[in-house]
Amino acid sequence: MTPARIVCTIAGVTALLAVLVPRLWPDTPPPAPAPVQQTGAAAQPAARPWFAAPAAPASARADFVTAPAAPLYGRNGRAVDLHGLDVATYIARRNAAARTGDVRAAYDIYQATSLCAATADPLPDFAADADRVQAEAERARIQTLCAGVSAVQLQERMAFLVQAAQAGNRDARIDFFMEGPQGRPLTADAPADDPQLQAWKGQALGYLRQAGAQCDHFALSLLANAYDLGQLVPPDARMTMAYTIAAAAARHVTLSEQQLRTRFGDALTDADFAAAQQAGAQLARQDCPAAR
Amino acid sequence: MKKFALSFVALVVLTQGACAYASEQSTCTTTDKGTFLTGTVTTGPKFQAASQTIDGIKLSHTIIYMRADQDGRSYQVAMDNVYAVDYVQNSTSIPASLAALKAGTKVEVCGEKYSDGSGIHWVHSNCGATPKTTAPNGFIKQISSSGAIGANLERSEAYCYLWN
Numbered sequence: 001m002t003p004a005r006i007v008c009t010i011a012g013v014t015a016l017l018a019v020l021v022p023r024l025w026p027d028t029p030p031p032a033p034a035p036v037q038q039t040g041a042a043a044q045p046a047a048r049p050w051f052a053a054p055a056a057p058a059s060a061r062a063d064f065v066t067a068p069a070a071p072l073y074g075r076n077g078r079a080v081d082l083h084g085l086d087v088a089t090y091i092a093r094r095n096a097a098a099r100t101g102d103v104r105a106a107y108d109i110y111q112a113t114s115l116c117a118a119t120a121d122p123l124p125d126f127a128a129d130a131d132r133v134q135a136e137a138e139r140a141r142i143q144t145l146c147a148g149v150s151a152v153q154l155q156e157r158m159a160f161l162v163q164a165a166q167a168g169n170r171d172a173r174i175d176f177f178m179e180g181p182q183g184r185p186l187t188a189d190a191p192a193d194d195p196q197l198q199a200w201k202g203q204a205l206g207y208l209r210q211a212g213a214q215c216d217h218f219a220l221s222l223l224a225n226a227y228d229l230g231q232l233v234p235p236d237a238r239m240t241m242a243y244t245i246a247a248a249a250a251r252h253v254t255l256s257e258q259q260l261r262t263r264f265g266d267a268l269t270d271a272d273f274a275a276a277q278q279a280g281a282q283l284a285r286q287d288c289p290a291a292r
Numbered sequence: 293m294k295k296f297a298l299s300f301v302a303l304v305v306l307t308q309g310a311c312a313y314a315s316e317q318s319t320c321t322t323t324d325k326g327t328f329l330t331g332t333v334t335t336g337p338k339f340q341a342a343s344q345t346i347d348g349i350k351l352s353h354t355i356i357y358m359r360a361d362q363d364g365r366s367y368q369v370a371m372d373n374v375y376a377v378d379y380v381q382n383s384t385s386i387p388a389s390l391a392a393l394k395a396g397t398k399v400e401v402c403g404e405k406y407s408d409g410s411g412i413h414w415v416h417s418n419c420g421a422t423p424k425t426t427a428p429n430g431f432i433k434q435i436s437s438s439g440a441i442g443a444n445l446e447r448s449e450a451y452c453y454l455w456n
Binding site for chain 1 (some may be wrong): 323336337338339340341348349350353355377378380381382383384385386388417420429447448449450451452453456
């Protein structure tokens, strides 16, 4: 039992007594209400060692708008270089190679086509009009680049992605998860018993584990998140912690017991915590032997 | 007797709720070195495009406004999308977990106030580094109508490699 829980238990017992005592001795005055605690003064940072959100309102920020020639990003978040071509031409130049087993060409086609996969996604509410204007301009630029790409090609990108993943391309293995089932975002309300979804989950988990086994810290972190959220597997705090340890080890970072207790102490019993520590160490040894 | 039972239940719930907030506040200000606020979201999530890109990752934010219980003031809350567990790399959309913070939602946040006091940011994990007031181990949690406090929505450490 943590000190906070002990305090809460005492408070609960006090509450019980506070109700019972006036019933037994009606003349006893009612307990005084607990004082409302106020927060302390605002922190006044002198410097921001990492990145930081701006202190000024969003509308005051114009640097993003004036940035030169923004790079293109696929749906997997990776930057794509079309070498000055439009997507249809880029695909056409690699199609034959990809279809005859050139894994690099297959992955390049996937990457380029993935640029076009999000052009119909709704834009969010923006905090600043300038951001919306910028996003709409970017959307228009990509729609122009994607003008000759057919719906069949969009769908086929996932087959090229699988081709690359099956051939051992680590990025492709991660991208398969990032793309979501059938190349659409994974939503919380998707029917859990959908066989296609189940198949995708199994395949995505397998690919992430394979990428993790190649000591890819990002894949290991995504696995930690997957166990945390229950995206591919039922939620499991022990596995979340184990993959968090392994992901850190892949970056040559050792998480202290205190750091782990801060994050996972409340969610795990002592026995589960110890088991997760052991599992994490084993994953790190197995996936990242050179990182030790 | 029914009145007695009801008042007992209400008192216990209130006591436990107040206790939970006090414990969260203590964790935030003492252990995590942050500023703690609770309140109600007044303006739902909006996407703020990145002003910075590191290693090809655009550091976008989700912005909400909340009215704080502590002082009744309105605060802008800037949440880094990369710390959301369901963040999709470089996506121009709000992660679903943060999109759920619609107007009327109760939240508690632990982070660093803006220097002008008008908002709060750094409401996310500090990647295991020792917390400082300028880099707290922050969080943002949803409080359900029953008073239950959810998990930190900004706990993903998948992108910590960008900084350490």
